Amino acid sequence: MNLKCQAHNSVELVSLPPRLVMANAAETRGEIKSLVEAGRTRLVLDLQSVEFVDSSGLSVLVSTLKAVHAANGEVVLLSPSDGVRMLIELTRLHQVFEIFEDRRAAIQRLS
Amino acid sequence: MSQSEAQRVEPAQSSHGNTPPDSLALPNNTVLIVEDSKVEQVRLEAILTKFGYRVLSADNGNQALDILRHEDILLVVSDWRMPEMTGIDLCRQLRSDPGFGHPYVILVTGLNAKADLVAGMDAGADDFISKPFNSEELRVRLQAGVRIVQLRNAVEQQYMQLAQTLKRETETSRMIRKDLDAAAMMQRELLPASISPFPQLEVSSLFQPAATVAGDSFNFFRLDDEHLAFYHIDVSGHGIASAMLSFTVSRFLSPEMGAITLSRSKPANPVAVSQHLPSHIVSPEKVVSSLNERFLEKEDCTHYFTMVYGVLNANTGAGHLCQAGHPHPLITDSTGKVRQIGKSGFPVGMLENASYESTAFQLGQGERLFLYSDGITDCSSEDGTPFTLQRLATQLGDSKDRSLPGSIASLDGQLKHWHGDFPLEDDISLLAIKRLEIAGIKPGSDIKTDVISMTAVATDIPGTAERIAGLGASAGMDDLACFQVKVVMAEVLNNIVNHASPASNAETIEIHCRFDYDHFEVTTRDHGKPFDNQPTHEFPHARAESGRGWPIILNWMDSVEYQSHSGCNHLTLKKTLS
Numbered sequence: 001m002n003l004k005c006q007a008h009n010s011v012e013l014v015s016l017p018p019r020l021v022m023a024n025a026a027e028t029r030g031e032i033k034s035l036v037e038a039g040r041t042r043l044v045l046d047l048q049s050v051e052f053v054d055s056s057g058l059s060v061l062v063s064t065l066k067a068v069h070a071a072n073g074e075v076v077l078l079s080p081s082d083g084v085r086m087l088i089e090l091t092r093l094h095q096v097f098e099i100f101e102d103r104r105a106a107i108q109r110l111s
Numbered sequence: 112m113s114q115s116e117a118q119r120v121e122p123a124q125s126s127h128g129n130t131p132p133d134s135l136a137l138p139n140n141t142v143l144i145v146e147d148s149k150v151e152q153v154r155l156e157a158i159l160t161k162f163g164y165r166v167l168s169a170d171n172g173n174q175a176l177d178i179l180r181h182e183d184i185l186l187v188v189s190d191w192r193m194p195e196m197t198g199i200d201l202c203r204q205l206r207s208d209p210g211f212g213h214p215y216v217i218l219v220t221g222l223n224a225k226a227d228l229v230a231g232m233d234a235g236a237d238d239f240i241s242k243p244f245n246s247e248e249l250r251v252r253l254q255a256g257v258r259i260v261q262l263r264n265a266v267e268q269q270y271m272q273l274a275q276t277l278k279r280e281t282e283t284s285r286m287i288r289k290d291l292d293a294a295a296m297m298q299r300e301l302l303p304a305s306i307s308p309f310p311q312l313e314v315s316s317l318f319q320p321a322a323t324v325a326g327d328s329f330n331f332f333r334l335d336d337e338h339l340a341f342y343h344i345d346v347s348g349h350g351i352a353s354a355m356l357s358f359t360v361s362r363f364l365s366p367e368m369g370a371i372t373l374s375r376s377k378p379a380n381p382v383a384v385s386q387h388l389p390s391h392i393v394s395p396e397k398v399v400s401s402l403n404e405r406f407l408e409k410e411d412c413t414h415y416f417t418m419v420y421g422v423l424n425a426n427t428g429a430g431h432l433c434q435a436g437h438p439h440p441l442i443t444d445s446t447g448k449v450r451q452i453g454k455s456g457f458p459v460g461m462l463e464n465a466s467y468e469s470t471a472f473q474l475g476q477g478e479r480l481f482l483y484s485d486g487i488t489d490c491s492s493e494d495g496t497p498f499t500l501q502r503l504a505t506q507l508g509d510s511k512d513r514s515l516p517g518s519i520a521s522l523d524g525q526l527k528h529w530h531g532d533f534p535l536e537d538d539i540s541l542l543a544i545k546r547l548e549i550a551g552i553k554p555g556s557d558i559k560t561d562v563i564s565m566t567a568v569a570t571d572i573p574g575t576a577e578r579i580a581g582l583g584a585s586a587g588m589d590d591l592a593c594f595q596v597k598v599v600m601a602e603v604l605n606n607i608v609n610h611a612s613p614a615s616n617a618e619t620i621e622i623h624c625r626f627d628y629d630h631f632e633v634t635t636r637d638h639g640k641p642f643d644n645q646p647t648h649e650f651p652h653a654r655a656e657s658g659r660g661w662p663i664i665l666n667w668m669d670s671v672e673y674q675s676h677s678g679c680n681h682l683t684l685k686k687t688l689s
Contacts, residue, residue, distance in 0.1 A: 021536075022348050029411070054489070054537065055347035055417070055458075062461050063411045090455050091417070091436040096462065 003031050005040075011110045012040040013078075013103070016050050020057030029060045033067055041073025042110040046103075048079040053087055065096065078106045141182060142253070143214070144168045145175040145189035145201060155188060158246045162253065172196025176204060179211040186256050188240075188249075191220040191231075199234045206235030213263070215256035219244075291323040291351070298324055298354060301361065304676045305516065306634055306683065308333040309425035310560040310625030311547055315515045317523055319486075319539040326353030326416075327484045327540040332366040334392055334422065340364075340372050342420040343482035343542050345437065347413070347458075356406075356414050363402065364420070371401050388422060388431060395420045395433035396467040399459060403435075403467070406460035415460035419453065419482050428474040428546050433467050435459050438485055438500070445477040445548070447508040477548035479515060481507060486537035492529050515545045559586040559626045567608050567618040567637065576601040579624055579633065586626035592688050595667045596631065602660035603682065607637050634683045641675040 002024075004015040012035060017024060035043070045064065053061075061077070068075045076098040080088060088094050100106035142164040146152040152168050159166045167182060169175035171193055178184070187205075191198040198218045205211040217238045218231050228239055237259070240252050299318070307314045314331055326346035334340050344360055346353040363371060372393055388394055398420050408414060419440055421432030432440065436458030439451040452472045457465040474480055483503070490498040506525055510518035519541065526539060559582050565575045580597035588596070607620055621636045664684070665671060672683045 025348075026413075029413075052489075055345065055415075055485075056413075058458075059347055059412045059415060059461075062415075063413070066412065090438070091461075092455055092457050 011042045013044045015046040021054045022056040025056035036067045041071040043075040044106045046078045139183045141165045142186045143184045147193045172201040184214040187214045187216045202234040295323045304674045311425045313545040315543045317541040321535040322350040324354035325538040327538040328357045329542040337426045339423045344418045345484040346416040396469045399433045399467045403459045412461045415458045417458045430472045431469045433469045441481045443479045447511040449504040449508045474546045479545045483541040486539040561624045563622040565620045572604045583626045630687045
C-alpha cells in the first residue's frame, strides 16, 4: 500500500500523493478500491499535499465516488490546492463532491 | 569405412539391478567405445550393454570419427594410448568440428600423471578413468556424464526457446511500432486541413501528440449554408486506448455520420431547439449530452473525455458552445485583448445524467476563437513549471498582428522552447477560428462569396469559369483581373476534370469563392485521384515545366496550395491585386 491511510473509527483518511497522474492513477485507484472492498466505505480523500492532478488523476476521484456509492458509503475531499480546486470547478465536480478545508470537520461529517 | 562396419551391440533386454535409469531416459543413449584392444573392447561392451546403453565400438580414432560423423553419440569412452591416433588427438579432432556432435568424452588411462590430465582437458576431454577400474566406477562416471549432457541439453533447449521468443517478440514489437506509426499517420490525416468551409472564416490548428498516437482531436464542418460546427476533444490519458476512444468520438461527430449534430427529422414544433439556432441544428448541450449517454462508463471511469462543441454562424458571428470539463475557450480581439468564454461543465462519459448547458458568444469581425487542450497550459518546462493559461493568453494576444497560421506557429515555437528536449507528458493541440475582417474595405466595394457545385465534365468548364469571373466583377474587380480569373479557373478546372477525376464523370467539384475588390481566394475540392505522387508542398510548382496550364496559373496567382486529405483534393488559389 503506497497510500497513507489513517483510521478514525469508521472513517478512513486517505492522503493522496503530490502528483496524481497517469503514471500512478491505476495503482492509486486499485488501492482505494481494495480499501472499499475491505469495508472502509467512509473516505476522506486528503488532497493537502497534492500539487498536480491530470485527467487520469481526476478519474481516480470519480471512480472512488462511484465505488463508495455502490457500497452505500460516502466520500469527501479535503484541502485541495488552488490549482486542483480550479480543475475540480472546471469539471463541476464540486457539485458532486463535498469539499472541506478543515480536517476535523471532514471526519466529523462522515462519522 | 561405413558405419555398418562399426560393431554394434544392442542393449540388453533383461533388467539388471544396476541398470541406470538415466541412460534410458534420454532419447539418445548411445555410447561409443574406442579401444584398440579387442579383449578390452568386448569387456567394455558387455558392461555398458548391461547398464542399458546402446553400444557402438571402434578399433581406432579414424573409425571413431567416422561413426561420430554419422551417429548421434551421447558418450565416448576412449582409450588414451592407441596406435595411429591417441585418445587426446581424437578428442582434439572431434572438438574442432561441430559436425561430430557434442558427446561427453571419458578418457581411459593407465597413467595418472597430472600433466597428462591437463593435456587431456585442454584437448576437450570431460572426465578420466584410470585402469584398472571396476564396472561400478565406470557406471557412476557414465551417469555423471549423462547428467551433464542432460543439463547441457536443457540449457540449450532453454536458450533456443529464449532465442525464439526474443525473435518473436522483436518481430511483434516491430509490427506494433509499424502499426502505431501507420495509426499516427492516419490520425493526422483525419485531422481537418486548414481550409475553412466558409470564406468568411479562417481556420488553423496545432497538433503535437505526446505518444505516437494522441487522445486529442478536433474538427470543424459546415452544418448548413451559414453554420459551422466545431469541436475539440481531449480523452483522459494518452496513447493507444485514448486515441481509439478519441477516434470513435470523432466518428460519432463526423458530418458523414450526421447523426447527432443535425436533427434527423423536422421537429413537429417549429420553435428553435436553442434560442438562436434554427431547429434543424441540434444545440451544443444536446450534442454533448448524447455523447455522455453514449460513452458513459458505469463502473470505473478510466476513460472519459473533456470537450468543447460549438456552432458558429459564419455570417453574423453569433455562436453557441458547450464546455464539458474542457479549458475555457479564448477569444482575442484586434487590439490583442483576450477574454474567456464558456460556463464549465462535467466531463463526458464520467457521470450518469450529467446535465450540460450552452453558452452564447459573439465572434466579432477580426476576432479569433481558440479551443485547446490542457496539454498546452500544463506543458512543463525543464524545472517543472507549467506553461499556464496566462502565458497562452499573452502569447495569443501579443501575436494579434500576425496572420492566424503565423500566430499559431509562434505559439508552437514558444511551447517547443518551453518544454525543450523533454518528451511531452500530454498531447498538445489547438484549434483556431478567425472571423475575417471586412471593415477596412473601400467604400462602394463589396465582398462576394459563393459556393459553386460543378459536375466534373469538360463541357461545364467554360460556364463555371465565366460565373466565377462574374462574381469578381460584381465585387468590383477590374476587367483585366476578371479575365485572368476566368482563364485561371478554366485551366484549374480542366486539370481537375482531366487529371483528378477521369474515371468518374459524375464526380462533383465544389468551388468556394471569396472576392473583394482587390483580393480573391478560390478553393476547389474534389474526390478524384490525388494529382500525383509528388509531395503536396512541391505540387503544382514541380509541374510548372509541363503543359500550358500550370505556368499560367502560377504566373497569375500569388499562391497556389494543394493538399490531399481523406480522399479529398483541395486546391487553393489566392491573389491580391496591386
